[in-house]
Amino acid sequence: MTPSDVKATLSFSDGSPSIELPIYKGTIGPDVIDIRKLYAQTGKFTYDPGFLSTASCNSSITYIDGDKGELLYRGYPIEQLAEHCDFLETCYLLLYGELPNAAQKKEFDARVTHHTMVNEQMQFFLRGFRRDAHPMAVLTGLVGGMSAFYHDSTDINNPQHREISAIRLIAKMPTLVAMAYKYSVGQPYIYPKNSLSYTANFLRMMFATPCEEYEPNDVLVRALDRIFILHADHEQNASTSTVRLCGSSGTNPFAAIAAGVACLWGPAHGGANEACLNMLEEIQRMGGVAKIGEFIAKVKDKNSGVRLMGFGHRVYKNYDPRAKLMRETCHEVLGELGLGNDPLFKLAMELEKIALEDEYFVARKLYPNVDFYSGIVQRAIGIPVSLFTAIFALARTVGWIAQLNEMIGDPEYKIGRPRQLFVGSPKRDVKPLAQRG
Numbered sequence: 001m002t003p004s005d006v007k008a009t010l011s012f013s014d015g016s017p018s019i020e021l022p023i024y025k026g027t028i029g030p031d032v033i034d035i036r037k038l039y040a041q042t043g044k045f046t047y048d049p050g051f052l053s054t055a056s057c058n059s060s061i062t063y064i065d066g067d068k069g070e071l072l073y074r075g076y077p078i079e080q081l082a083e084h085c086d087f088l089e090t091c092y093l094l095l096y097g098e099l100p101n102a103a104q105k106k107e108f109d110a111r112v113t114h115h116t117m118v119n120e121q122m123q124f125f126l127r128g129f130r131r132d133a134h135p136m137a138v139l140t141g142l143v144g145g146m147s148a149f150y151h152d153s154t155d156i157n158n159p160q161h162r163e164i165s166a167i168r169l170i171a172k173m174p175t176l177v178a179m180a181y182k183y184s185v186g187q188p189y190i191y192p193k194n195s196l197s198y199t200a201n202f203l204r205m206m207f208a209t210p211c212e213e214y215e216p217n218d219v220l221v222r223a224l225d226r227i228f229i230l231h232a233d234h235e236q237n238a239s240t241s242t243v244r245l246c247g248s249s250g251t252n253p254f255a256a257i258a259a260g261v262a263c264l265w266g267p268a269h270g271g272a273n274e275a276c277l278n279m280l281e282e283i284q285r286m287g288g289v290a291k292i293g294e295f296i297a298k299v300k301d302k303n304s305g306v307r308l309m310g311f312g313h314r315v316y317k318n319y320d321p322r323a324k325l326m327r328e329t330c331h332e333v334l335g336e337l338g339l340g341n342d343p344l345f346k347l348a349m350e351l352e353k354i355a356l357e358d359e360y361f362v363a364r365k366l367y368p369n370v371d372f373y374s375g376i377v378q379r380a381i382g383i384p385v386s387l388f389t390a391i392f393a394l395a396r397t398v399g400w401i402a403q404l405n406e407m408i409g410d411p412e413y414k415i416g417r418p419r420q421l422f423v424g425s426p427k428r429d430v431k432p433l434a435q436r437g
């Protein structure tokens, strides 16, 4: 953090002495006012529910310019990574700060590939769930459960433990997601196959059966790999902040990542891709394109509680760059599968067009986010809607780990402990039961 020449002065209208607060500059993006000594100097806290103006940490991993619609991983634009790199190269970049050279890539790919099997006991744990359990409920349990299986990598303060738990989590997540899927449809689990790429292996574990081999289609592999790249990290979003806060207590990495999975599940975050596809299907059932106007009117009516899922973002106040890439991928996948006339895709494009021209959305700078098209791609690949958020969790695991490791390595790291503005009852005495009205 570079100190700025400029300082902020905080003054009070009640005559209390004003104080000077240091300002730090990042490499890009807004400066921050350092309020760490505010309480000690003034006896006051800041108030910022939802963290609208609060930088919770300093980080050198991911940068978003929400006004420009720009997303950089370690300085590289997401568009270039999506075009020139595969998901494991992106993982390497997020974890270690630089893109791998050919030898580093080979070594990293081999390490991840050789950690894809999960402890055989995991299947018995999985068997305890109802077959109709939501995959995110299962995944939260399985990821948390990993700490019960890999005791040699649970010390978050030990760099070797952090390294091996990172590789294990990245490698085993596809196996766990595929197992959760196979369990839900009553099919046998398919073991990983080391000759396949990370993403081709995942598709095979999902769709092969012992009776029939599955030949991964290159276009679909590339599309899913791109989905993984686009979801790999997104700076201090709700689930990443959850992982950091959870990990800040010194808990083990598997437990911290399980907390991230749980947070991601919510419909305002990772659950939006599932909610978005359900919404498109609902409009389709209502009558499709002809009913868009009626649906948009409902969205604009604040009393309806209906939101246009896949639209809007806390940080992007412009087109989400990931949504643009996802739209392209959508064309490629539907073309490859001969689904160019897919009614849901047509509906999504029409809905997007109408919303982008509507004053309600224009005034609020509401644009499509990554979830608007990713569901259509996943559905075309054959992934069930209920698994979408688990796929997101699989991809985001690397971001969570990179952010967690960055936090633990930061000399200024402390347990996260927000304060509050207390508005409840002041101190009072308990009355015996008979005297309470």
Ligand code: ACO
Binding pocket: 267, 268, 269, 270, 272, 299, 306, 307, 308, 309, 310, 311, 312, 313, 314, 315, 364, 366, 369, 370, 371
């Ligand atoms: N549909 C309709 N109106 C919306 C939408 C939407 N999708 N999103 C925001 N608005 C409106 C709000 O009602 C509010 O209007 P007002 O100023 O008249 O009260 C205004 O736009 C600002 O919205 P907030 O909810 O205050 O913005 P916030 O930053 O808190 O919300 C969020 C961001 C949660 C993503 C929101 O846009 C949303 O719910 N979108 C739909 C869910 C979704 O797609 N989530 C995916 C996010 S991306 C991801 O996690 C990968």
